[in-house]
Structures are given as structure tokens and as C-alpha cells.
Amino acid sequence: MTELLPVAVLGARGRMGAEAVRSIGAAADLDLVAALGRSDPLDTLVSAGAAVVVDLTVPDATADNVRFAVEHGMHAVVGTTGWTVERLADLRSLLGSTPSTGVLIAPNFALGSVLATAFAATAARYFESVEIIELHHPDKVDAPSGTAARTAQLIAAERSAAGVPDAPDATRDQLDGARGARVDGVPVHSVRLRGLTAHQEVLLGGPGEQLTIRHDSFDRASFMPGVLLGIRSVSHHPGLTVGLDGYLDLQAGPRP
Numbered sequence: 001m002t003e004l005l006p007v008a009v010l011g012a013r014g015r016m017g018a019e020a021v022r023s024i025g026a027a028a029d030l031d032l033v034a035a036l037g038r039s040d041p042l043d044t045l046v047s048a049g050a051a052v053v054v055d056l057t058v059p060d061a062t063a064d065n066v067r068f069a070v071e072h073g074m075h076a077v078v079g080t081t082g083w084t085v086e087r088l089a090d091l092r093s094l095l096g097s098t099p100s101t102g103v104l105i106a107p108n109f110a111l112g113s114v115l116a117t118a119f120a121a122t123a124a125r126y127f128e129s130v131e132i133i134e135l136h137h138p139d140k141v142d143a144p145s146g147t148a149a150r151t152a153q154l155i156a157a158e159r160s161a162a163g164v165p166d167a168p169d170a171t172r173d174q175l176d177g178a179r180g181a182r183v184d185g186v187p188v189h190s191v192r193l194r195g196l197t198a199h200q201e202v203l204l205g206g207p208g209e210q211l212t213i214r215h216d217s218f219d220r221a222s223f224m225p226g227v228l229l230g231i232r233s234v235s236h237h238p239g240l241t242v243g244l245d246g247y248l249d250l251q252a253g254p255r256p
């Protein structure tokens with residue numbers, strides 16, 4: 001009989017955590033050994049024998065949770081936002097001392113979102129202007145979304161590598177925030193609206209034309225295949241991977 005993979009969820013009573021607990025519980029190859037909330041001690045991960053820890057908590061807690069997991073020889077699959085450049089650097093250096101441990105930081109687990117971000121980064125080489133609008137439920141604590149920040153970073157890197165000049169913007173007179181926040185120079189606008197789940201549009205403009213790349217998660221079920229893929233794959237990807245695209249082959253196959 002094949003051994004089940006022991007998995008623990010942090011943030012298990014949150015919106016995403018509860019969905020992940022259900023999906024892991026329904027997976028025949030996974031064994032949910034712990035489902036922890038905010039006041040449960042992290043030592044439970046060790047006594048439960050978790051091999052993979054899934055972090056779906058809050059930006060203030062996630063870095064310490066992942067540090068604990070790595071220091072105790074567990075792989076981590078992280079959906080929580082709040083991973084600044086400094087936090088990622090600290091994690092990379094920690095992982096340097098445990099080379100067989102894998103950590104996946106996935107700003108978005110939905111396949112469509114991962115693809116939309118990749119398409120937008122490619123398209124951004126060819127358009128003069130690019131702006132991001134992300135739209136979420138009003139219970140979200142962070143803005144801009146992790147997905148929008150990641151998309152902006154990838155867009156900026158592609159534009160810089162391709163030598164695309166900064167998008168022109170003649171605005172001189174504005175109310176604070178009217179032009180959004182800048183992430184690596186890319187304007188990001190955050191909408192919070194009851195009824196929404198998680199949505200993003202990348203607007204690309206050139207002379208006489210516009211391309212809009214939009215992704216919608218209508219339900220948190222959209223994130224679950226990516227969470228399960230992360231759990232099953234993380235031990236095969238030692239070190240730090242940022243973005244689920246690191247576990248996917250997004251290149252087009254051979255043409256017929």
C-alpha cells in the first residue's frame with residue numbers, strides 16, 4: 001500500500017484554510033494530520049508528524065510559520081500574502097542551510113490567474129501603457145493583492161529586459177491615490193466590493209488599441225487544484241519557488 005503524505009494546514013478556520021482542509025481530506029493520497037488556528041501551538045506540527053505545511057494565514061504571521069516549518073524539516077506551501085523582498089531574502093538564506101527542503105510561495109493558486117499573469121507579462125513588452133486593476137471581497141486585509149504585486153513585478157521585469165520606456169503619464173495635479181499605487185512603476189488600483197471573490201484586469205494600451213487580460217475566481221474552489229499540486233510537488237522542488245508557474249510547464253507544445 002502507498003504511504004499517505006502527512007499534511008498540516010495553518011489558518012484552517014479561515015476562508016481559504018477551511019476550503020483546503022476539505023480538499024485535502026477528500027484526496028486519497030493525502031493525510032490531514034493537523035488543522036491549526038491562530039491560538040494553536042506550532043509544536044503540534046511536529047507531534048502530528050506533518051511533512052508538508054500549508055500556510056493560509058495572515059501577512060503578519062506567515063514568515064514565522066514558514067521559518068518554524070523549515071527549521072523542523074517540513075516543506076511549506078504558502079498562499080498567504082505579505083512576502084516582501086526582504087522576507088523572501090531571509091527565507092532564501094534560511095533554506096541555504098536546509099538544502100533538501102522545499103518552499104512554494106504562490107501568490108495565486110488558480111491556474112487561470114497564473115496564465116493571465118504570464119500572458120500579461122509577455123504582452124507588456126509590446127504596449128506603451130499598462131495598468132492593473134484588482135478587485136476583491138471587502139474582508140481582505142491587504143492591498144494591493146499579492147497577485148497584483150507579482151503581476152506588476154513580472155511586467156516591470158519584462159519591460160525593463162525589452163528596453164520598453166516608462167509609460168507616459170502627463171498627470172501633474174491629482175488627489176492622493178487617484179492614480180493608484182505604484183509597484184515597480186506599474187500603477188495598481190484596488191477595488192473592494194461585497195459580492196466579489198478575486199478578480200484582476202491588466203489593461204494594455206497602444207496607439208488606437210487596447211488589450212484587456214482578465215481573470216475571475218468566482219469561488220475558492222478555483223484555488224484548490226493548485227494547492228493540491230503544490231502539496232504533491234513541493235518535496236521535488238528543493239529551495240524557494242515563487243509562483244505556481246515554477247511547477248508548471250507554461251511553454252506551448254510543438255505545432256502540428
Ligand SMILES: NC(=O)C1=CN([C@@H]2O[C@H](COP(=O)(O)OP(=O)(O)OC[C@H]3O[C@@H](n4cnc5c(N)ncnc54)[C@H](O)[C@@H]3O)[C@@H](O)[C@H]2O)C=CC1
Nearest residue numbers: 011013014015016037038057061079080081106107108109
Ligand atoms: N494564493 C492564493 O491563491 C490565495 C491566497 N489567499 C491569501 O491567503 C491568506 C488567507 O486568506 P483568507 O483565508 O481569505 O483569510 P481569512 O482571514 O479568512 O483566514 C485567515 C485565518 O488565519 C488565522 N490565523 C491568523 N494568524 C494565524 C496563525 N499565526 N496561525 C494560524 N492561523 C492564523 C485567522 O484566525 C484566520 O482564521 C491571505 O493572505 C490571502 O490573501 C487567499 C486566497 C487565494
Ligand SMILES: O=C(O)C1=N[C@H](C(=O)O)C[C@H](O)C1
Nearest residue numbers: 081107108140145146147198
Ligand atoms: O485574499 C484573497 O481573497 C486573495 N488573495 C490572494 C492575493 O492577494 O492575490 C489571491 C487571490 O487574489 C485571493
